Amino acid sequence: MQYHFNDIEAKWQKYWAEHKTFQAKNQSEKPKYYVLDMFPYPSGAGLHVGHPLGYIASDIYARYKRHKGFNVLHPQGYDSFGLPAEQYAIQTGQHPAITTETNIATYRRQLDQIGFSFDWSREVRTSNPEYYKWTQWIFVQLFNSWFNNDSGKAEDISTLETIFSAEGNTTVNAVCDDNIEPFTAEAWHSFSSEQKQDVLLQYRLTYLAETEVNWCPALGTVLANDEIVNGVSERGGHTVVRKKMTQWSMRISAYAERLLQGLNTIDWTDSLKESQRNWIGKSVGASVTFNVKGHDDKIDVFTTRPDTIFGVNFMTLAPEHELVAKIVTAEQKADVEAYIEKTAKRSERERMADVKTISGVFTGAYAEHPFTKEPVAIWIGDYVLASYGTGAVMAVPCGDQRDYDFANHFGITIPNIFEGVDISETAFGEKGKTKLMNSDFLNGLAYKEASKKAIEALEAIGQGEGKTNYRLRDAVFSRQRYWGEPFPVYYVNGKPQMIAMEHLPIRLPEVEKYLPTETGEPPLGRADVWAWDTELNTVVSNEKINNTTVFPLELNTMPGWAGSSWYFFRYMEEASKRGDAFASEDALNYWESVDLYIGGSEHATGHLLYSRFWVKFLKDRGFVNIEEPFKKLINQGMILGTSAFVYREEGTNTYLSHGLIEGKSVSPIHVKVQYVNASDELDIEGLKTDGEFGEDFKDAEFILEDGVYKVGREVEKMSKSKYNVVNPDQICAEYGADSLRLYEMFLGPLEQAKPWNTAGITGVHGFLKKLWKLYIGEESVNVTDAEPTKDNLKTLHKTIKKVEDDIENFSFNTSVSTFMIAVNEFNAQKCVSKAVLEPFLVLLSPYAPHIAEELWSQLGNLESISEAPFPEFDGSHLVESSKVYPISFNGKMRFTLELSLDLGKGEIEKIVMAHEKTQDQLQGRTPKKVIVVPGKIINIVG
């Protein structure tokens, strides 16, 4: 009988589905284990070979845990709101819901054929109204909450109102807007309802605020920093302007300290925790207020070096700082405006990365040093970002390299405040390495004492205080898009009102086109039925808006991270019981949190931070009992694609083969990798008749070398736009899912990025054929009840140990080698013993479940292998009596010698020294030293 993998795989996939083999139960005698993948966005390109890498790893772990006796929850779903479906809708008019539905069907088929042990009964889709109902509900909870710094927790907004009516806001220690006006209890009572709403909005955990965005009028959308190149949109090259917009924001900054501290309690890689720490960016220092000379205005700065306050002799504002226009002098106005215009064209990212170009302009205005009252020149420079801190920096050129370079470039003097330090070449940035001078009352003090004293002095004159600053900014939560969760919000006189829980979900309205409106409103501005009737409690036609009972609804939608910030809770509830809570208390208490989470590192600071924020919030409000959602997290490395290029000679329609481009002016153009064979030769006919790009190449001339057109190759991120996507379907059809699973693991360490290359897949496929032949002969099963030999048991137990260790350490690539070695050994031993070959299948089953199930049943088992207990390791089978010692001379191995492990150091040395090969090596010399490490090595020095 032959190994017919297609039949076997289809058979067992059907079996698992029919028998609900992997459906998790919310009650069990077994301990629970929750294994989760980052759910995919169902793109039109379908699943590529990079997606399954993490899914295979988590599936191996989930199956392993089942063998180890755990009640495993291993669900999957779709992050199904997103831009590509919307973009497609804009181009074709097709509703994104339809595109999404089609794409999900493709993903499901592709995932099913790989044989994952997902519990599909618990599937979630973020774009499903029954799901986003609860996303909207969480938003309302955030709106109805404020963060009390005294308790360190979010509380219901009503507790804040109680405080306001009893004692005003001066005693409240809350996370809130910066520009809060103090008021008394009496004043609170005298406020109108609208005034009260305005005040409360300054405290709510989600709030409306003016935020600066990159606005592209031609596209009618807001762009991310990396979508802007040289001040124009990457797509289409349209101008981009900075524009202020009123948007929903989330007060994630309230949780900065808890997000930071929580990292110490979870089992994530140090590198990932480090990037979250950097993102949160806690720094301890002081805020300092500078008065502007000749104006009433003040400039606040934050500094980590209050000790260097006497080294300040200028300051720099971000070009977009609101004071710039106000304080600039007439003589400098033209220069300043020209500079601001130039800066406006650079993205934040560009400004950050470019440190070589020093640029800036003097405003002509001066601030006043808080202690010396000396004038401090106010400059603007684009290395200061408006969105970070206060958008202003006090410059200490002798103590900060960037300030030093800036001063040097513009001929500003650099006063020295460090005792015994030469600052003629470079700034001195080391804290506490010397004492201060030229610093008045700080003279002779080191960093720590000086900082303390400086802060005390600033506080005494009311021009500063000690402060802890976080880099983490509040997160903008509005998107000017169609395909996202609508806000459950309507506006009365411009004040946002929440729609009550019992009326949710507020479903996305129908629109004619998915573009922004001509007046620049988001796509929902095109909806005709998009108003809220407060009497009928339903969405009604816009014509009925009367602003007394019927009001306009919010036009923005929520960002992609809304739905993905809590989906792991939704899986906890059995689908049939998903009633009137986002998950029942029982389900939440049973599954608690995700035990193992696997996904890409690109989500390190987005999704993983927002999820942690929402979980902490939900805990504060009593909806969940956990502080951290993901106990252990592994990042799988990116699978890179090998892109292919053709080279068009500049200004022609002629393409040169890769070997001919030297010295020519050519532009490389991506071509689809399916038209390129393993020898980098291009299928020109295929390219010319391609449905998508054939037209572009129809009349092109291809210049060949040695009769073929050779493409250039480059390893890049696998992406639809680079035309290097490789699809798993063909591999499943040609080699089977088990081969794909083994091969993806065999490629290398899970966490390392690696280019995809199918060249080696025949190796793992050949292994599976060998394995099959070990169990199944020409006519019948080979396996017998024969007693296992010593060697059989040795191979088995060696393999048990190695595979178990590998899985626990997420080192799946080395397990595959171990299986190959074991099968090679069993073959050499002519092993037929069921006592050895049966448990071996359990070891293999997490990796190659279909063939393991088939052989398991061929051996006469009637139940699925998936719950079979993992074999117990017995070390007694591995005990050795002798060791082949490497004999080294001066650290170089010269020959080996087999010796009993019972021998002591002295005996070993005696035998080795007496050996004829030793004497050959020494050639009469007397060794200075002989190192003997029993069981390891012998090294003779001399």
Add this chain to the structure above:
RNA sequence: GCAGAAAUGGUGGAAUUGGUAGACACGUUGGACUUAAAAUCCAAUGGGUAGUAAUGCCCGUGCGGGUUCAAGUCCCGCUUUCUGUACCA
């Protein structure tokens, strides 16, 4: 610029605690089987060098130093690549 990760044969990678570098595969070469091909099986395969051969010697884990009886592994200094990025004031 900053942060994190990485660099080992023609290729993917292994060496888990400092102890025989290159496991396991791919590829390549030679052989068996076959009318032939595919499939399968066997053998060789880091580079150089001496020898008919058995075998031996030299070099070798990005580069330069160091610690050690012994370094891919530890320390110091660099280079390159990948990923992320908000000049961390």
